[in-house]
Amino acid sequence: MQREISAGGVVVRKNEGEWWIAAIEPAGEPAAVVLSGKRPWRRAKTVLCLPKGLVDPGEKALEAALREVREETGIVAVPLTKLADIKYTYVRSWGDRERVFKIVTFYLLRYESGEIGNIREEMRIEVARALWMRLEEAPKLLAYRGEKQMARKAMEYLASHPQL
Ligand code: ATP
Numbered sequence: 001m002q003r004e005i006s007a008g009g010v011v012v013r014k015n016e017g018e019w020w021i022a023a024i025e026p027a028g029e030p031a032a033v034v035l036s037g038k039r040p041w042r043r044a045k046t047v048l049c050l051p052k053g054l055v056d057p058g059e060k061a062l063e064a065a066l067r068e069v070r071e072e073t074g075i076v077a078v079p080l081t082k083l084a085d086i087k088y089t090y091v092r093s094w095g096d097r098e099r100v101f102k103i104v105t106f107y108l109l110r111y112e113s114g115e116i117g118n119i120r121e122e123m124r125i126e127v128a129r130a131l132w133m134r135l136e137e138a139p140k141l142l143a144y145r146g147e148k149q150m151a152r153k154a155m156e157y158l159a160s161h162p163q164l
Pocket of ligand 1: 090
């Protein structure tokens with residue numbers, strides 16, 4: 001089985017006493033096929049994810065997470081703590097249709113500067129948009145189980161660090 005190692009960020013920002021989290025809507029996610037009713041129809045379902053990407057050769061996971069956050073959201077962030085590794089397998093939809101075992105290390109990061117969505121033109125192939133959402137809504141709004149868990153972990157960390 002192929003292996004992929006990625007790293008990503010749960011970027012949080014406090015605004016008027018409330019925590020917000022940066023998310024992206026990947027571009028070109030296949031529309032969901034809805035199988036109810038007389039015949040299947042396609043619905044452009046919004047998929048919300050955390051910013052992440054492959055760790056480059058010679059790069060540390062944290063460096064990759066900060067770089068991917070910058071590239072995919074336009075935000076410069078600083079590390080607070082490592083959250084966890086999430087693991088999943090998927091089947092490549094291109095080429096040999098190989099099964100891939102993937103590990104993604106997620107870090108809790110704090111917003112420092114930049115404007116969300118201010119990304120390079122060539123990134124728009126990967127990212128349809130980047131947005132802030134309320135951290136407390138993230139477990140519901142993020143698409144994947146592992147990423148929902150990262151949002152919950154971030155909430156726990158922030159609740160136990162009220163000085164932040
Ligand atoms: P990267 O962002 O690490 O460069 P990528 O965009 O090439 O990677 P993934 O985001 O891992 O690849 O997506 C590959 C497949 O896995 C897609 O079908 C996607 O829907 C699915 N996927 C992405 N994240 C998760 C997850 N946390 N849990 C389960 N499946 C996921």
